[in-house]
Amino acid sequence: MKPETPAQTLDRKLHVLAAPFTASLSPVSLALAWADWAWHLAGSPGRQIELAGRAAELGVQTLSCALGQGSCELPAGATDDDPRFRAAEWAQWPFNLLRQGFRQQEQFWHEAASLPGMSPHHVQMARFFARQWLGMLTPANGLLTNPVVLKDALSSGGAHLLQGAQHWLQDLSGAHEPAPQGAFQVGRDVAVTPGQVVMRNHLVELLRYAPQTPQVHPEPVLIVPSWIMKYYILDLSPHNSMVRWLVGQGHTVYMLSWRNPGAEDAGLSMDDYLEQGVFEPLRWLGQHHRAGVHLAGYCLGGTLAAIAAAAATRGLGGALPSLASLTLFAAQTDFSEPGELGLFIDESQVGFLDSLTREQGYLSGEQMAGSFQFLHSRELVWTRRMREYLMGEREQPSDLMAWNADTTRLPARMHHQYLTALYLRNALAIGRYRVQGQPISLSDLRLPLFLVGTERDHISPWPSVYKLHHLCEADATFVLAAGGHNAGIVSEPGHAHRHYRIAHRAPGAAWVAAEAWPAQAELKEGSWWPAWQAWLQARSGKPHRARALPASKLGPAPGEYVLQA
Structure with missing residues (x-):
């Protein structure tokens, strides 16, 4: 990094002081969105009249509901995906009126946040933060306005309210430690699939898992998890571990475990993450396996895997094994439509985060958590607080909660590069992403692709995941799974209420738009994991006798890096 001038140092210090009060969001970015909306509204008297008429119309509908002269339900054919209002008690008066009024407010602000002339980014921000404000004011958060809470308070004789008050005092004083911190320990409860650390460099450990079948396929599977979180999202408890399940199907599985970087790693770059995190483990695999490698990646780890695969077609990365x-x-x-996470990524926001990372040398997990809580505030903040403070229910610990609380850090330079190159410039999709100074193109991909999107993903919306179909002509199978960004991937066989859609596109076949894809895909019940395993098996060689995994000088799985705080 270039040395700072005194003026730049002053600005950075100011940004660092402001960050705790803005959830690490740029106040300038937020102010620009508000100003864009306010000035366009002030200069559009016709739109003001139109919105006033719309507010009156929605108000009349709510009044009709109150007087029993109109329906208090959603229009025919509409669905309510808001879990706060699913209880049958919300259909009774006067709570149906409160619910109807709240829905009308949501509808009004969704329309009012969009004004002619506003930038699309500011429209999305205005709508998003309007939902955040309304989410705080919902009748579901009140003791006297939530029939479920009232019923619980009466049936418990107020005991649950008293318990909730105690929870509130504990949280206010900091006396309560969330249960997941100690309820699930890495190596004891989660990340327990037997294996060995077979390679280690400054950035990753390479874990190899012990075979669990008499025979294994010759092609190993290398999984690249996201560097934003610990790897064991894919090796949670034994019953829902993707790694354990995959090994049990006769595959030799390798997993990368990212080191938790500190201030001394501030200068690590995206090229460092690619070289040390993917290329070097691939070269190790090439020295120890004769067959090709099934490369897989999750979230940003998948993005990095795609970069590696495209770079390999240009001869970058050295003596890499073939990819099966x-x-x-x-x-x-393609990050042109990154979903709600893109709301927090613009030039102002990146500049603000650069100030924080330059001060520390990294972006901490706690600083990232603010943005993710905004994305799921309905579930992660308000619904949880309502149950804890009004119904006296502490959320029960789970392995997924424990993993989510096990945060990591991002080096300053790498963090700036991936936000700028991927989110702001969309360089990978337009053939301008550079590896070792050379541009790469996803259009060079010719190997078979298996892509998984999830229906309720706020981080990687499935239409955005699907766009790789448009960027290359490779043989591609796409799966759209039930669930969100995490639960849709951790979807083990036997998990209740799971389904997925699947369709195959042959090389050179006609393009199918994302909105038309679900109608022509096959709907199947259950987990998508067996479909992926069958796909891998069809592209793997004849199984051979498995060999016991010897002890490694580097130690057993889960290794050392995953334990770093």
Whole structure:
């Protein structure tokens, strides 16, 4: 990094002081969105009249509901995906009126946030933060306005309210430690699939898992998890571990475990993450396996895997083994429509985050958590607080919650590069992403692709994941799974209420738009994991006798890096 001038140092210090009060969001970015909306509204008297008429119309509908002269339900054919209002008690008066009024407010602000002349980014921000404000004011958050809470308070004789008050005092004083911190320990409860650390460099450990079948396929599977979180999202408890399940199907599985960087790693770049995190492990695999490698990646790890596969077609990365296939779990390669996470990424926001990372040398997990809580505020903030403070229910710990609380850090330079190159410039999708100074193109991909998107993904929206179809002509199988960014991927066989859609596109076949894809895809019940395993098996060689995995000088899985705080 270039040395700072005194003026730049002053600005950075100011940004660092402001960050705790803005959830690490740029106040300038937020102010620009508000100003864009306010000035366009002030200069559009016709739109003001139109919105006033719309508010009156929605108000009349709510009044009709109150007087029993109109329906208090959603229009025919509409669905309510808001879990706060699913209880049958919300259909009774006067709570149906409160629910109807709240829905009308949501509808009004969705329309009012969009004004002619506003930038699309500011429209999205205005709508998003209007939902955040309304989410705080919803009748579901009140004792006297939530029939479920009232019923619980009466049936418990107020005991649950008293318990909730105690929870509130504990949280206010900091006396309560969230249960997941200690309920699930890495190596004891999660990340327990037997294996060995077979390679280690400054950035990753390469874990190899012990075979669990008499025979294994010759092609190993290398999984690249996202560097934003610990790897064991894919090796949670034994019953829902993707790694354990895959090994049990006769595959030799390798997993990358990212080191948790510190201030001394501030200068690590995206090229460093690619070289040390993917290329070097691939070269190790090439020295120890004769067959090709099934490369797979999750979230940003999938993006990095796609970059590696495209770079390999240009001869970058050295003596790499051949790739038998590429699998991407909830991983974007085109960031032109990144979903709600893109709301927090613009030039002002990146500049603000650069101030924080330059001060520390990294972006901490706690600083990232603010943005993710905004994305899921309805579930992660308000619904949880309502149950804890009004109904006296502490959320029960789970392995997924424990993993989510096990945060990591991002080096300053790498963090700036991936936000700028991928989110702001969309360089990978337009053939301008550079590896070792040379541009690469996803259009060079010719190996078989297996892509997984999830229906309720706010981080990697499935239409964005699907866009790789448009960027290359490779043989591609796409799966759209039930669930969100995490639960849709951790979808083990036997998990209740799971389904997925799947369709195959042959090389050179006609382009199918994302909105038309679900109608022509096959709907199947259950987990998508067996479909992926069958796809891998069809692209793997004849199984051979498995060999016991000897002890490694580097130690057993889960290794050392995953334990770094």
